[in-house]
Amino acid sequence: MNVEIKEVSRRFGRSPAVAGVSLEAGPGVLGLLGPNGAGKTSLLRMLATVLQPTSGTMRLLERNPSAYAERKEIRRRLGYLPQNLGYYPGFTVAEFVEYFALLKEMPADRIPAAVAAAVERVELGGRARAKLRTLSGGMLRRVGIAQAIVNDPELLLLDEPTAGLDPEQRVAFRELLRDIGQHATVIVSTHLVEDVGAACGDVAVMDAGKLVFHGTPEELTVRGEQGHGLGDAPLERGYSAVLIQARTAANLVEARG
Amino acid sequence: MSEMTTGGPHRDAVPPDVDLERVWTRVAAEVWQREPGRLERLVGRLLDAPGLARALVSTPSLLLPWVIASVVVLGVGVAATVGSGEPLVALLAPAVAAAGIAYAYGPGIDPAWELSLSMAVSDRMVLLARAVAVFAIYALLGLAATAASGATAAVTFGWLVPMTAVSALALAVATVTRSANAGVGVGLAAWCLTVLAGQASSGHLAVAVSDQSLFVYYAACAVICAAVVVHATRAPGGVR
Numbered sequence: 001m002n003v004e005i006k007e008v009s010r011r012f013g014r015s016p017a018v019a020g021v022s023l024e025a026g027p028g029v030l031g032l033l034g035p036n037g038a039g040k041t042s043l044l045r046m047l048a049t050v051l052q053p054t055s056g057t058m059r060l061l062e063r064n065p066s067a068y069a070e071r072k073e074i075r076r077r078l079g080y081l082p083q084n085l086g087y088y089p090g091f092t093v094a095e096f097v098e099y100f101a102l103l104k105e106m107p108a109d110r111i112p113a114a115v116a117a118a119v120e121r122v123e124l125g126g127r128a129r130a131k132l133r134t135l136s137g138g139m140l141r142r143v144g145i146a147q148a149i150v151n152d153p154e155l156l157l158l159d160e161p162t163a164g165l166d167p168e169q170r171v172a173f174r175e176l177l178r179d180i181g182q183h184a185t186v187i188v189s190t191h192l193v194e195d196v197g198a199a200c201g202d203v204a205v206m207d208a209g210k211l212v213f214h215g216t217p218e219e220l221t222v223r224g225e226q227g228h229g230l231g232d233a234p235l236e237r238g239y240s241a242v243l244i245q246a247r248t249a250a251n252l253v254e255a256r257g
Numbered sequence: 258m259s260e261m262t263t264g265g266p267h268r269d270a271v272p273p274d275v276d277l278e279r280v281w282t283r284v285a286a287e288v289w290q291r292e293p294g295r296l297e298r299l300v301g302r303l304l305d306a307p308g309l310a311r312a313l314v315s316t317p318s319l320l321l322p323w324v325i326a327s328v329v330v331l332g333v334g335v336a337a338t339v340g341s342g343e344p345l346v347a348l349l350a351p352a353v354a355a356a357g358i359a360y361a362y363g364p365g366i367d368p369a370w371e372l373s374l375s376m377a378v379s380d381r382m383v384l385l386a387r388a389v390a391v392f393a394i395y396a397l398l399g400l401a402a403t404a405a406s407g408a409t410a411a412v413t414f415g416w417l418v419p420m421t422a423v424s425a426l427a428l429a430v431a432t433v434t435r436s437a438n439a440g441v442g443v444g445l446a447a448w449c450l451t452v453l454a455g456q457a458s459s460g461h462l463a464v465a466v467s468d469q470s471l472f473v474y475y476a477a478c479a480v481i482c483a484a485v486v487v488h489a490t491r492a493p494g495g496v497r
Contacts (some may be wrong), residue, residue, distance in 0.1 A: 050374040075377040086368025088315065094289035098316065100369075102308035103376035112286035119289070120282060128289045147372070 001062075002155050002185035003047065008056030009209075010042050016041035019209035020056070021173040022202050028147035031191040031196030031217075034206035034238055040189040041083050043206070044159050060155055075103055079153030083189075085144040086105045088164055089133035096132060096217065100147040105239035118150040121176060128162050145173070149180065162195055174197040174199035199234045203241050205221050258407035271379035287421045304386070308378040313386050317444045324362070327353055327395060331402035347416035348467040352448045355427035357395055359440030361387035384486075392424060415466045422475035423448045 003025040009165055010018040018039040034040050045051040046058065049065045061077055063070035088096060097118055100113045119128050122142040132140065139216030141164045148156060162170050170192075177199040189194065196203050197217050205220070207214035213220060217235055226242060231237045261283050293301065294314065301310035330353050334346040361384075368371065374380050396424035399416060431440025448465075457473075465471065 048375040072377050072379075080372065080375045082371045085372060086370065087398060088368060091315075092289075092291075098291060099308075099311050100372065100376065101375060102311050103378045105308060105377040108307055112290045113282060115280045116285035116289060120285065124283060125281075128285065138349065196288050236448060 002060065003187070004058045004059040005047075006055045008043075008058060010046060011052060011054045012038075012242075014113075016209050018046070018053075021206075021209075021211045023204065023214065024213060025185050025187065025202070026161050027181065027183055028201045029177050029188065029199055030202040030204060031200035032204050032206065033188055033191075033193065033196060034189075035243070038206040040206055042209075044187065044189055045081075046157070048078065048082075048157050049074060050080075055151065065069050073096045075165040076151070077102075079148035079155045079156040081144045081148040081158045081161055085140075085142060085256055087132045087143070089095055089131065091132055092129050093119060093132065093146070094128045094133070096143055097146045097150050101150045106151050112133060114150050117124075118146040120148060122139065122146045123172065136167060138169060141165060142169070145176075149176075150185075155182055156184055157189045158186070160189060160191070162190060162192060170195065172196075176204070192202040193231075193236045193239055197233070205246075207237060207243055207246045208250065210246070213242040269371040286414075286481050304443045306378065308376075309382060309386055312373075313390055314384045323357060324398075327357065327398055328346030328379050335402050335405050344466065346399060346402045348463065350395060350416050350453055351420040351423040351466075351497045354392060354395035354399070355423040355448065356441045357391040358388055358424040359427040359431040359437045359444060361391045361428075388424070388428060392420075395420070415469075416473075418472045419448070419451075419466055420481075425479040425486075428494070429482035429485040429489075432464065432486045462469065 001024050003023060005024075006022045007020045008018060008022070009020055016020070021039075021043060032040050032043070042051060046053050046062065049060070049071055052066070058065055060074050063074050065071045065074055088099075091099065097115045098111060100229060101114055102108075106114060112132050113234040116128075119125055122145050124139060124142055124146065126137065127135065132143065135143065141161065145158070145161055148158065162173060163175060174195060177188065178188055181199075181201070188195070188200065200217060203213070203215065203217050204211055213223070218226055220238035220242065221234040222238065223245075224231075224234055224239070224241045229239060264295075265452045291299075293307075293310070297314045299308040304310060330349060331346055334349040337343075337345045360428055361433065370380075396417060399420070403416075426447055427440040427444030430443040431437045434440070452462065452465045455468070456462045457465070461467075
């Protein structure tokens with residue numbers, strides 16, 4: 001398993017962002033769904049070793065991220081696209097991707113070809129020498145994806161990767177995800193249920209810091225048929241049914257408590 | 258995604274056993290490769306870490322405008338020193354260095370800071386390298402300016418200790434508040450208060466950089482601030 005986390009929690013002050021999440025994931029694409037504030041970004045940041053859990057245990061790529069040397073090794077094999085990725089406006093597309101390849105400690109002789117391949121995979125070859133300040137939001141998002149995949153990661157974490165992409169780009173991106181997911185673990189946080197249906201073999205739903213569903217998109221669809229889900233597409237109804245169920249259960253516990 | 262550049266108009270004329278994608282990637286790798294500058298190559302060799310060298314030359318405070326601004330400030334200091342007889346370069350250098358150090362830090366200044374937290378080259382190493390580099394540049398500029406203004410060697414080396422303390426304070430505040438502006442503000446304010454307090458107590462403007470009994474306090478301040486920076490970046494990836 002590339003990701004094994006048990007009872008992982010993270011608090012910011014008194015408010016819990018992630019509350020006792022356990023999750024295992026091997027190669028494949030896992031879609032992480034949930035409303036705003038559900039804890040998706042905090043969970044991804046912990047998986048990216050950017051944020052330390054308050055409690056619980058984590059093993060990533062069969063290593064312990066709290067040990068310095070193992071964390072460094074994880075980071076060499078990790079690809080991460082944060083929700084708010086900042087850019088150096090004076091860098092070109094190729095320079096930006098190369099910079100992060102260097103920080104990932106890729107072997108220097110492999111970097112030029114890896115940069116070229118990553119830039120081509122996000123179809124920015126024609127703009128490789130353009131300054132980042134001249135690119136549109138969608139192109140910048142693709143630059144972010146390119147830096148995430150430049151080291152051919154074994155664990156790829158993408159936080160809202162399709163934000164700013166047009167429909168055609170999103171279709172191409174889903175294809176890229178499926179391709180990478182054949183050999184790596186890809187975890188994609190998104191608001192877009194259709195992205196999950198099209199690209200993910202597994203789906204997890206978070207609400208109020210907890211994991212309230214983990215299964216296949218088909219299983220999520222079935223939950224929509226059984227429950228009282230809202231939405232136009234079957235997967236949307238499954239998603240909303242899971243959320244309604246989770247909140248009803250939480251309210252009951254609160255009322256009893 | 259309509260700007261794919263592989264292939265081309267003569268693709269059909271290419272023998273089927275030629276992998277055009279691979280050929281293009283090799284060409285692109287050659288064409289897009291960025292030749293590191295002299296400074297970056299030198300640092301890369303010295304540190305044996307090309308990633309750290311790139312991070313170092315990418316810091317805002319090492320960009321040309323910063324160096325030019327520093328040269329201008331210290332140049333004005335030289336002129337004023339010559340005119341007034343007060344060692345103003347020594348008094349200016351700590352404040353200018355503090356600003357550079359605060360702007361060498363990530364949060365709020367480094368646009369890709371969140372991403373750099375997840376990199377194999379540790380953010381603390383990047384921070385340390387940037388701080389040392391900024392300090393070294395300002396130390397060199399300050400030395401040159403002091404030599405030009407004809408100040409004594411004691412004053413030349415005298416401002417290095419307060420410069421360390423004020424820079425460490427600016428870095429600590431920038432680290433804790435995640436705001437370079439706050440770091441600069443506190444560093445400058447603290448240094449101004451120190452200079453003014455020295456003048457009020459002794460009647461000499463330069464006492465803050467010439468009274469060696471103050472150096473113990475500067476050193477203590479630098480150590481405490483360094484400890485604060487280490488503490489604030491202790492978690493994996495550092496700050497929240």
